Amino acid sequence: MADHFQLNLGSLRSTITLTLHTHHAARLWQGRLAREGSHPIMSMAAYINITNILKQAAAQDDPFADWFMLMLEDKVLRAKAQMGQLMEQVSHLEKLLPSQIDVGDNLNIHPVTLPLFIASQLGFLAVYLLTDYDTLVRRVLLAHHTALIGRPDMEGWIDQGAHQVRSLFGIAHRCRVSGVTRSDVAADNARFQEAVDKYGRPPQDVLDGERRSQFAPPIIAVAGSTESEPASASDDVPADDETDATDKPS
Template sequence: MANEPLQLNLGSLRSAMSLTLHTHHASRVWHGRAAAEGRPGIIGLNGYISMMNKMKRGAEQDDPYSDWWMLRIEDKLADTKTRLQTLREQVDQALAGVPPALSLGENLNVQPVKLPLFINAQLGFAAVYLLADYDDLARKLILAHHTALIDRSTLERWLNDGAHAMRSLFSLAQQYRYSGTTRDDFAAKNEAARAAVEKFGELPQDVLEGTRRSRFAPPVARRDGRSESSAAPTAVDPTSNTIDGPADAVARDEDATE
């Protein structure tokens, strides 16, 4: 009786998440724009998050192109953050022109919009943080214009620069496609690998070999349904009778979190 394994009937992790936006400018970046006659559609944050979830699943399935895309998106996120930071420094410099005798409070919407978040990919969250930064930047820009610290053309130019940086990130993500291949296909140099190279182009060798992956790349699921991990102590999967490595348990918890 004492030697019987302990059965833990744990459920999935859940965390209620939402994003509060105060400006129409940030809200438009969130929603994007539907295509219309003579006017192409613009992908929003929702569409970007969907692509990141697909990209993460592709990387889990050992698709080297998905890994390459995750690296490209990671670089683009860093570039977008830098662009927004430059704009923030410019508006902070403008707001520094307020005389000491004048006190300016936070420029907040009396009825902000609260948007629920359902994200399974870390690169999706990274873009949410950038949108929150853009919303804060827009609030400060509008305040700077209202208090005569910047003119209308400067307001519109800086708002457009920030929105363009975000949409450029989303547009890059929109180009992602799952190749349907694995690194085993490339090792075998089979028809699937040749077709993927013809369609998607050559990959850097370190990405193809799996030695360079995104900081947020998921463990690769092996054909037996388990995830690859380095030699490490095992952990019991509480939902089954199998033995998994710690990376497996982390991946399950992350994917179950919304």
């Protein structure tokens, strides 16, 4: 007869860090407080906190959390594709260097290394987008240094890349925990109607649970709803007014 014994296994853990080489990417990581003449910009930490909370709410059968996750997933994937197109343009420029010249990577002699504590896949995707931007800036600065482009083109490409990150933050700033479950949707009660008034009505397939983000967690609870709270940390601030109001999944 086999011995029965309990395996007391702990949780899996890993150490994850992020290294940034440019001031441009570091500023997007930190965000910006509101001041005269400039808009505030959300920090990456605030964005990650929002995605963490949305993931928890989606696990509790909140259809609005599922909707917001779909919005963020759609935006971050489109932003990554746009960043890739900018990278391709830089690659074309780099081919203009004479074959006799060998140019190495443009790396910071004292980069900043940051620990990452992220509980959501959408948070990781945003960090990956930021690393793409960091790489883009390094390559564009080097292209300007080696006379492949002038200052106007350099500044234009850097701004286009930054816009992709800031517009993602702008969408995240509008995301909130509704306190609604699909039981409220089925009952068409006041709680659900109040959420619709605040955030708009999600598509029917999202309300039905037929369409969810590929990163949505399993639904583990269909408990009673709670009061609506902002899905953001105290440093959540409105992002640039560059956000496209049409950035919603259909």
